[in-house]
Every structure is written in C-alpha cells, then in structure tokens.
Amino acid sequence: MKYSGFVGEMLERAKAELGDVIEARRGGEVYVGILMPHHDFSSESIITLKLPNGYNIGIRADEKSRIKVVSKREERERKKQVLPYDPAKKDIAVISTGGTIASYVDYRTGAVHPAISAEDLVFSVPELLDLANVRAKVLYSILSENMKVTHWQGLARAVAEELNSGAVGVIVPHGTDTMGFTSAALAFMLRNLTGPVICVGAQRSSDRPSSDAIMNLLAATRLCVESDLGEVVVLMHGESSDSYTLAHRGTKVRKMHSSRRDAFKSVNSEPIAKVEGPQIEFLSEHASRSKGPVELKDKIDGRASMLHFYPGFEADHFDLIANHVKGMVVAGTGLGHVSEEILGSVSRAVDKGVYVYVTTQCLYGAVNLNVYSTGRDMVTAGAVPLGDMLPETAYVKLMWAMGQTNDPEEVRKLMLTNIAGEFTTRRFV
Amino acid sequence: MKYSGFVGEMLERAKAELGDVIEARRGGEVYVGILMPHHDFSSESIITLKLPNGYNIGIRADEKSRIKVVSKREERERKKQVLPYDPAKKDIAVISTGGTIASYVDYRTGAVHPAISAEDLVFSVPELLDLANVRAKVLYSILSENMKVTHWQGLARAVAEELNSGAVGVIVPHGTDTMGFTSAALAFMLRNLTGPVICVGAQRSSDRPSSDAIMNLLAATRLCVESDLGEVVVLMHGESSDSYTLAHRGTKVRKMHSSRRDAFKSVNSEPIAKVEGPQIEFLSEHASRSKGPVELKDKIDGRASMLHFYPGFEADHFDLIANHVKGMVVAGTGLGHVSEEILGSVSRAVDKGVYVYVTTQCLYGAVNLNVYSTGRDMVTAGAVPLGDMLPETAYVKLMWAMGQTNDPEEVRKLMLTNIAGEFTTRRFV
Numbered sequence: 001m002k003y004s005g006f007v008g009e010m011l012e013r014a015k016a017e018l019g020d021v022i023e024a025r026r027g028g029e030v031y032v033g034i035l036m037p038h039h040d041f042s043s044e045s046i047i048t049l050k051l052p053n054g055y056n057i058g059i060r061a062d063e064k065s066r067i068k069v070v071s072k073r074e075e076r077e078r079k080k081q082v083l084p085y086d087p088a089k090k091d092i093a094v095i096s097t098g099g100t101i102a103s104y105v106d107y108r109t110g111a112v113h114p115a116i117s118a119e120d121l122v123f124s125v126p127e128l129l130d131l132a133n134v135r136a137k138v139l140y141s142i143l144s145e146n147m148k149v150t151h152w153q154g155l156a157r158a159v160a161e162e163l164n165s166g167a168v169g170v171i172v173p174h175g176t177d178t179m180g181f182t183s184a185a186l187a188f189m190l191r192n193l194t195g196p197v198i199c200v201g202a203q204r205s206s207d208r209p210s211s212d213a214i215m216n217l218l219a220a221t222r223l224c225v226e227s228d229l230g231e232v233v234v235l236m237h238g239e240s241s242d243s244y245t246l247a248h249r250g251t252k253v254r255k256m257h258s259s260r261r262d263a264f265k266s267v268n269s270e271p272i273a274k275v276e277g278p279q280i281e282f283l284s285e286h287a288s289r290s291k292g293p294v295e296l297k298d299k300i301d302g303r304a305s306m307l308h309f310y311p312g313f314e315a316d317h318f319d320l321i322a323n324h325v326k327g328m329v330v331a332g333t334g335l336g337h338v339s340e341e342i343l344g345s346v347s348r349a350v351d352k353g354v355y356v357y358v359t360t361q362c363l364y365g366a367v368n369l370n371v372y373s374t375g376r377d378m379v380t381a382g383a384v385p386l387g388d389m390l391p392e393t394a395y396v397k398l399m400w401a402m403g404q405t406n407d408p409e410e411v412r413k414l415m416l417t418n419i420a421g422e423f424t425t426r427r428f429v
Numbered sequence: 430m431k432y433s434g435f436v437g438e439m440l441e442r443a444k445a446e447l448g449d450v451i452e453a454r455r456g457g458e459v460y461v462g463i464l465m466p467h468h469d470f471s472s473e474s475i476i477t478l479k480l481p482n483g484y485n486i487g488i489r490a491d492e493k494s495r496i497k498v499v500s501k502r503e504e505r506e507r508k509k510q511v512l513p514y515d516p517a518k519k520d521i522a523v524i525s526t527g528g529t530i531a532s533y534v535d536y537r538t539g540a541v542h543p544a545i546s547a548e549d550l551v552f553s554v555p556e557l558l559d560l561a562n563v564r565a566k567v568l569y570s571i572l573s574e575n576m577k578v579t580h581w582q583g584l585a586r587a588v589a590e591e592l593n594s595g596a597v598g599v600i601v602p603h604g605t606d607t608m609g610f611t612s613a614a615l616a617f618m619l620r621n622l623t624g625p626v627i628c629v630g631a632q633r634s635s636d637r638p639s640s641d642a643i644m645n646l647l648a649a650t651r652l653c654v655e656s657d658l659g660e661v662v663v664l665m666h667g668e669s670s671d672s673y674t675l676a677h678r679g680t681k682v683r684k685m686h687s688s689r690r691d692a693f694k695s696v697n698s699e700p701i702a703k704v705e706g707p708q709i710e711f712l713s714e715h716a717s718r719s720k721g722p723v724e725l726k727d728k729i730d731g732r733a734s735m736l737h738f739y740p741g742f743e744a745d746h747f748d749l750i751a752n753h754v755k756g757m758v759v760a761g762t763g764l765g766h767v768s769e770e771i772l773g774s775v776s777r778a779v780d781k782g783v784y785v786y787v788t789t790q791c792l793y794g795a796v797n798l799n800v801y802s803t804g805r806d807m808v809t810a811g812a813v814p815l816g817d818m819l820p821e822t823a824y825v826k827l828m829w830a831m832g833q834t835n836d837p838e839e840v841r842k843l844m845l846t847n848i849a850g851e852f853t854t855r856r857f858v
Contacts, residue, residue: 145766145803147740177762178740258764258794305746308737308760310824311576311607317734320749331737333606335687337574365687374574395739 002037005044007061011035019073024049024059025066031059032070083119085133092132092169092224093162096121097155097182098142099175101202101213121173125217132225135167144175144182144201149302149399152185159197160190160296169195169224171217176201176255176263179234183250184393185300187232187420188400194292196229198247201236203261212237212261219245219275227280230289232420233272237261244276249286251393251422254363267363268388269424287421299403306331306395308361309338318345327355327398327411330383331391336360336367337374343381350382355411357398358383359391366425384412389422397422431466434473436490440464448502453478453488454495460488461499485640512548514562521561521598521653522591525550526584526611527571528604530631530642550602554646561654564596573604573611573630578731578828581614588626589619589725598624598653600646605630605684605692608663612679613825614729616661616849623721625658627676630665632690641666641690648674648704656709659718661849662701666690673705678715680822680851683792696792697817698853716850728832735760735824737790738767747774756784756827756840759812760820765789765796766803772810779811784840786827787812788820795854813841818851826851 003011016022016035024031024047033049036056046058047067059065096102096118118136122128139158140151159170174182183199190197198220202213220235232250239262248266257263266272270284304327307318322328322345330346332338336358338346346356358378360367366388369375379385386394394415401414432440445451445464453460453476462478465485475487476496488494525531525547547565551557568587569580588599603611612628619626627649631642649664661679668691677695686692695701699713733756736747751757757778761767765787767775775785787807789796795817798804808814815823823844830843 143766143801143803145738145740145762146768148768149741152740177766181740255763255791256793258789258791258796260794263791263794302741304741305743306737306739308735309574310735310821311574311581311610312578312731312733312824312828314734314753317750317753320753321746324743324746324749333574334684337572337606339575339577360687362684362687362692364685365689365692367687372572374572392739395741399741 003044003047004038006063007045007047010061010065010067011047014067014069016067016069017073021070022049023068023070024061026059026061026064031057033057083122083134083136084129089131089133090168090225091166092134092171092221093159093167094118094122094134094136094171094173095155095158095162096136096138096173097140097144097147097151097175099144099173099177099179099201100204101173101175101200101216102138102141125214127218128221131221132168135162142175144178147175147178147182149185149300152182152189153298153300155182156186156189156296156298159186160294163194163197163294164292167195170197171220171224172197172199173217174199174201176203176236180253180255180264181392181396183232183234183253184396184420184422185400187250187422188397189296189298189300190232191295191297192290192292193230193232193287194289194294196223196227197232197250198223199232199234199250201234203237203259203263212242215242216245222275222278222280223247223273227273228288229273230287231272234264235275236264238271238274244274246271247273247275249421251420252390252424254390254392267390268365269421297400297404300399301326301402302399304328304395304399304402306391308391309333309342311339313339313342315341315345318342319348322349322352322354325354327357327402329357329359329391329395329398331359331361332367333361335371335375336369336378336385337372338378343374343377346378346383347381353408355398355402355408356381356383357394357415358385359389359394361391363390384415386415387423387425393422432473432476433467435492436474436476439490439494439496440476443496443498445496445498446502450499451478452497452499453490455488455490455493460486462486512551512563512565513558518560518562519597519654520595521563521600521650522588522596523547523551523563523565523600523602524584524587524591525565525567525602526569526573526576526580526604528573528602528608528630529633530602530604530629530645531567531570554643556647557650560650561597564591571604573607576604576607576611578614578729581611581618582727582729584611585615585618585725585727588615589723592623592626592723593721596624599626600649600653601626601628602646603628603630605632605665609682609684609693610821610825612661612663612682613822613849613851614829616679616851617826617829618725618727618729619661620724620726621719621721622659622661622716623718623723625652625656626661626679627652628661628663628679630663632666632688632692641671644671645674651704651707651709652676652702656702657717658702659716660701663693664704665693667700667703673703675700676702676704678850680849681819681853683819683821696819697794698850726829726833729828730755730831731828733757733824733828733831735820737820738762738771740768742768742771744770744774747771748777751778751781751783754783756786756831758786758788758820758824758827760788760790761796762790764800764804765798765807765814766801767807772803772806775807775812776810782837784827784831784837785812786823786844787814788818788823790820792819813844815844816852816854822851
C-alpha cells in the first residue's frame with residue numbers, strides 16, 4: 001500500500017520511494033532503514049522502516065518529522081550483492097519456492113506476495129553466512145496453495161542435484177499452507193539422502209516485527225551443517241514465542257493452526273529434533289545421512305483424490321469422483337468408517353479397478369477395520385486400511401506409488417511398506 | 430463369539446448360555462455374573478462375566494473349575510425390569526441412538542453392534558437411579574456412521590418432547606464417529622433449552638473392563654440434575670484414565686483421536702464443564718436453562734457438501750459436485766485458501782447461485798480472507814468466510830440455514846450470526 005495523507009506528502013517532497021534507504025528524524029530520535037510499504041492495519045501517520053538487523057519498526061510521524069533519502073533502491077540494486085564464499089565452510093543450498101517466508105523484502109508492491117531474490121533472502125539473515133556457504137536460488141515464486149504435483153517433481157530434482165553436487169543440506173523456503181504435502185512428496189521421491197532437506201516457512205510475513213522467518217532459517221542452517229540428519233523435515237517454531245524450533249518428519253506433519261507460529265505439529269509421532277539457539281537436541285529416532293548418491297524417484301501419477309466422509313455424503317457424489325480417478329484416499333470417521341451407502345460406492349469403485357485406501361479424519365490415532373462390522377465390510381469391499389498414516393500423506397503417497405508401477409499388487413505393497421516413516425508403528429530406519 | 434475348547438464343553442455341560450447368570454468356582458474363589466460372549470482377543474480358557482457392578486472380568490478356567498447356572502436369561506427377561514419411580518427425584522430422559530455405548534449387553538450375538546433395551550442401558554449404571562428418575566427409550570439402534578439428516582431431525586423432536594414434558598435434562602447415548610455432527614445439528618435445531626442435552630458415547634465397548642460408558646453416563650446424569658446448563662454438549666472422558674469427564678459445546682467439539690477415551694476435544698474454545706466424581710466445575714461461559722418451552726427448528730435442507738481442498742484438487746471435480754448441490758462448505762488451507770483453478774470453480778458455483786462458505790482444514794484457528802491475494806480473490810468470487818467455525822459445524826449449519834429460508838441474504842445472515850456458540854470470538858449468551 002502507498003502512503004497517503006501528510007506522510008504521503010512528506011515522502012513525496014523528500015523524493016523518497018519504497019525501497020529507498022531513508023533517514024527519519026522525529027524530536028531527538030533518528031532512524032535509518034529501508035522504506036517499507038504502508039501497512040494495511042497501521043494508522044496513516046506510521047512510517048514503516050526495515051532496520052539493518054532485519055526487523056521492521058513503525059515510526060509515528062508528525063508535522064515536525066524530517067525525512068531524508070540516504071540511498072536510492074535503484075543504486076543499491078545496481079551494485080548487486082554477491083554471496084561470499086569461504087572454502088573453510090560447508091556448502092548448503094537454499095531453494096526458494098515462495099510463500100510468506102520469501103515475501104518480506106517485497107517493498108515494490110506492498111502486498112504480501114512472494115517476490116524476492118535468493119540473495120536478498122539469504123542476506124536478510126546474515127548469520128547464515130557465518131555458518132555456511134550458501135548456494136541460493138529461486139525455483140518458484142508462488143503461494144503454496146498453487147503448488148502442484150509438477151512443482152513437487154521440479155523441486156525434488158533441484159534438491160537431488162544440490163545434494164549430489166556437494167551441498168550438505170538443502171533448505172526449502174515454502175508457503176505454509178501446503179508445506180506438509182510438499183514435505184511428504186519430497187520424502188517419497190528422494191531416497192538415500194546424504195543430508196537433511198528442510199522445508200521452512202513463516203506464519204508472519206517479515207514486514208512485521210513478529211516474523212518467525214529469521215529464526216526458522218537459522219535453525220534450519222544449523223541442522224544442515226551440524227547434524228547427521230538424513231531425512232526430509234518441516235522446521236517451524238515449537239511454541240508461539242521465539243524460544244525454539246522443532247523439526248517434524250516430512251510424512252508425519254500437519255498444519256494444525258491457521259495463524260499461530262507453532263502451527264505445525266507432528267501427528268502420531270514425536271518431532272525429530274529441537275533447535276534452541278545453537279543447541280540441537282534429537283527427540284526421536286531418525287535416519288542418518290547416507291553415503292549417497294541421492295536417488296530420485298520422481299514419477300507421480302496425479303489421478304487420485306482424497307474424500308472426507310461425513311453424514312449426508314451422497315453415494316452419487318462419491319461415484320462421480322470415482323469415475324474420474326485411478327486411486328482414492330478416504331478419510332473415514334473414527335477407526336476408518338463410512339456409511340452403508342458409501343460402502344456400496346467403495347465396492348463399485350474397487351470393482352472398476354480404482355484403488356481405495358482408508359485413513360481417519362480424526363487425524364490422531366490409527367484406523368482399524370477389524371473392530372466393527374462396518375470396518376469388516378469395508379475390507380470385504382476391497383478398501384485397504386493405512387494404519388496411522390495421515391490422510392494427506394496417504395494421498396501424496398498413493399499418487400507416488402501409482403507413478404512407480406502399474407501393477408495393483410505392487411501399488412498395495414508400496415502403500416503398506418514404511419518408506420519414509422509414514423507409519424509410526426513400524427520401523428523404517 | 431462362542432466359546433470353544435474345554436471351556437465351551439464345560440459351559441455346554443452346565444447348560445450355560447450367553448446371557449445366563451452363572452456361578453463360576455475356581456479354587457476357593459466364586460464369581461457370579463452374566464455370561465458374556467468370548468472376547469476375540471482373549472485366550473480360549475477365559476470366561477468373561479459381567480458383574481453386578483456393571484464391570485466385566487475375565488476368569489481363567491481350568492479343568493478344576495466349576496460352572497453352575499443361577500438364572501436363565503429367558504426367565505430374567507420374562508420378569509422384565511421396570512424402572513423405579515421416586516416422586517422426590519427429578520426426571521431425566523435417556524434417548525438412545527446406538528453406538529458402542531449402547532452395545533455392551535449385546536450378549537446375544539457377541540459382535541459389537543448396537544442392540545440394547547433402554548432399561549438394560551440404565552440398569553447397567555444403577556447409580557443413575559440414585560440421582561434421578563429415568564425415562565428411557567431406544568430411538569435408533571445404529572452405528573453413528575449411518576446417522577443421516579432425518580435421524581438428527583427425529584432426535585431433535587424426541588428431545589424437545591422430553592424437555593417440554595418435564596425432563597430436567599436429556600442424555601443421548603450415541604456412536605462416537607459422528608457424534609460431533611449430531612451435537613451441532615441439535616444445537617441449531619433446539620433453541621431456548623430448559624436443560625442440558627448431553628450426547629454421550631464410549632470408546633470402549635462395555636464388554637471390556639476398560640469401558641468408559643458408565644462414568645460418562647453417570648457424569649451426564651449429574652449435569653442434568655445438578656447444574657443450570659441450558660446447552661447441547663458432548664460429554665466424554667477428559668483424559669485416558671477414569672479421572673474426570675469434560676462437557677464440550679456441541680458446535681465446537683470434534684473427535685480428534687480414533688481410539689483414545691479422551692478422543693473429543695473442544696476446538697478453538699475451552700470445554701464448558703468438568704465433572705469429577707460428584708463435583709461439577711464450570712470452565713467457561715455457557716447458556717443457562719431457559720424458562721421454556723423449548724423451540725424446535727427442525728427444518729434442514731440436505732443439499733450441501735463439504736470439500737477439503739488439497740494440491741492436485743481438480744477443478745472438474747469441484748464443478749461436478751457444485752452442479753449437484755445448493756450449498757458448499759470449503760475447508761481451505763491455512764487462512765482459508767484454494768488454488769487459482771479452484772477459485773475459478775468457486776466463482777462459477779456462486780454465479781449459478783450455489784452458496785460457498787469457507788473454513789480452515791487446519792481446524793484450529795480462524796479463516797481470514799483479507800491477508801493474502803488468494804483470500805481477497807475468494808471474497809471477490811463470492812465465497813463467505815466463517816471465522817473460527819469448524820468445517821463440520823459449518824456444513825451442518827449450512828444445511829440447517831438452507832432449511833430455514835430460501836432467501837440467500839437470510840441464509841448469509843443466519844450463517845454469520847452466532848446462534849449456538851459456533852463462533853468463539855463473538856458473544857452468543
């Protein structure tokens with residue numbers, strides 16, 4: 001948003017544009033920082049500056065305030081920053097896909113949308129460069145609700161390439177909305193990992209002082225450089241304050257809150273690691289780095305859908321979808337149940353050759369189709385229960401399994417094998 | 430399941446059949462109780478008896494054990510138990526719908542399926558009768574995955590009838606799978622409540638010693654008789670041991686675990702009350718009993734569906750469903766988002782006159798369509814955000830609202846009014 005009112009006029013008189021470094025004086029106080037867009041929720045008289053430490057502040061201007069341009073954006077961008085290289089340090093890769101975490105120096109448009117250079121992202125957390133050499137690239141600039149199967153595949157290829165050319169770990173800045181789907185997809189597509197692949201997001205855009213981006217990026221870097229982790233994880237705040245972060249297994253994690261900074265939770269398992277300042281504490285069993293090379297199994301068959309059962313779910317609707325897909329994941333109630341009518345639909349779908357796998361919409365706990373008559377009838381109809389696998393992970397895995405083979409028995413075998421920790425109750429490392 | 434092996438033969442010799450009261454002697458010990466079916470998971474040599482206190486025990490039989498029939502089931506049933514009436518006590522109603530909680534004296538078939546007389550249900554927790562006179566009826570005997578809109582309506586009518594003819598509260602034994610949907614439906618259909626309406630389930634069938642049925646029924650009775658509560662709630666265990674129960678608001682509760690006894694959680698709100706032994710502690714604001722009469726608003730239009738968005742969700746599939754319904758609840762990602770393709774589908778659906786309401790699949794937290802461009806586009810497309818309302822509650826409420834009026838503006842007004850505490854952030858009592 002542009003500034004309006006007397007602040008708008010004051011900035012215009014000073015020829016200060018968004019992105020310029022300006023000096024703002026008010027009374028005896030002086031602030032120097034990048035002029036950020038006017039924040040929707042701020043009063044007209046607030047000027048938002050990004051300070052050199054990466055934090056934003058709001059300065060209340062009045063008629064006596066003085067504004068001066070220190071350097072123009074265009075000039076700064078002309079002498080483009082180049083990431084330093086120190087042969088004594090390990091290399092990590094940062095492959096950005098977009099999302100809130102990658103939108104915070106978007107001082108051009110003002111709206112929160114993903115648009116940032118890889119270098120800017122890294123320089124916004126200069127401490128990263130104390131820990132590692134960073135190869136930074138922007139692979140996508142999209143909101144994660146627009147991520148598709150093809151994006152997962154492109155990302156998996158880019159990650160494998162970085163790990164197989166010497167990076168000790170890869171950080172994937174990502175929108176939080178579908179980050180759990182992407183982490184599951186990477187976990188199935190990338191085998192024999194030589195280092196951690198860490199999906200990192202932010203719940204607060206970095207034009208707000210409360211942004212969680214910096215701490216998450218820094219903790220991810222530590223895990224890359226200082227741990228033996230060889231898995232795909234999601235790393236986010238462990239509680240709502242800036243005290244520590246948690247790394248969750250990519251196949252067991254779900255966004256469980258729409259706005260809290262600790263929105264991501266490990267479901268049916270413990271987080272893998274806790275990072276608090278420079279301390280890394282492992283909380284549960286995990287796969288260690290392999291000797292490599294990383295194997296890429298990036299074939300995916302997207303013809304699947306996920307259906308949540310509920311009272312009033314029409315069998316006709318189930319049949320409509322079943323006619324258009326090759327595989328379905330049903331998120332049933334309780335231990336994995338559906339109504340008698342939907343049982344009929346499941347049976348018809350299976351008879352037509354559609355794969356039907358069953359998870360629970362409770363999210364926590366496992367399905368068990370042996371306890372009640374409904375469950376037994378589902379097994380008879382040909383539905384296959386998936387233990388404590390998350391519905392979202394099951395959906396991703398089914399598309400991946402269908403991409404690996406056309407043989408229904410092989411698909412079933414893949415679905416029931418613990419490939420990337422998606423079943424808690426069976427060992428996989 | 431029938432007994433087999435030497436236990437089967439021993440029972441046959443004694444002419445003991447399932448449901449008979451038998452005396453079992455082993456060494457110096459004597460047990461008297463109802464012979465229950467052999468449990469799937471027990472060893473062949475275990476005899477399961479339901480003791481007079483309602484609990485089941487497993488007795489390991491050997492060749493020296495002695496079995497004697499004390500009374501035959503048929504004889505007991507001939508002199509059918511009649512519930513006592515004490516004019517000094519208040520009346521409550523128990524309207525059973527089925528589910529695990531109502532399946533525990535199903536000694537006829539052995540399988541866990543709902544089949545119990547209302548009197549048996551009450552007599553299984555004789556302490557109920559110390560607290561109140563009980564009017565007991567079996568309205569349905571179904572597994573809750575088979576509950577439909579018409580069942581909700583029949584139940585609402587039965588509840589209103591009991592409250593309007595003097596019951597101080599109504600207990601609704603119900604399968605846990607869809608109990609949260611039913612409690613939401615009752616909360617919208619029943620206004621001006623003169624007492625609590627308490628949906629009660631069990632996560633362990635009562636032919637297992639760990640059953641939670643008895644404690645839940647007893648706590649529900651206390652709330653009916655000893656509190657001023659005038660709301661629809663779900664009452665279940667508050668933790669996995671038998672220490673206390675929690676009453677959750679009917680519109681804010683969700684089954685969050687497939688098997689734990691404390692599976693039900695209040696989402697985005699505190700539970701209403703905690704019942705620990707004879708103690709009732711209120712934990713949050715709630716509606717008190719009205720002077721009555723209870724109003725019944727039981728019209729529901731079932732032509733709605735609930736769709737969970739995910740990466741790879743095909744716009745074609747959305748359109749297929751949209752062509753068959755009058756209203757849709759979308760469970761979007763994060764703050765309530767969908768992909769660009771689905772945005773197009775939302776827009777097309779709204780243009781055809783389909784109601785589209787938005788909730789979050791995170792479950793915790795609220796939707797907010799003002800933060801990101803996707804959200805703003807959804808509002809432009811005509812989707813209406815529903816704050817922190819659960820997707821399941823929103824789906825039930827939309828069908829109810831469509832049943833109340835055909836005017837789109839009136840539907841919208843009803844959807845955005847806090848009718849039964851479905852919005853946490855707005856006052857409703």
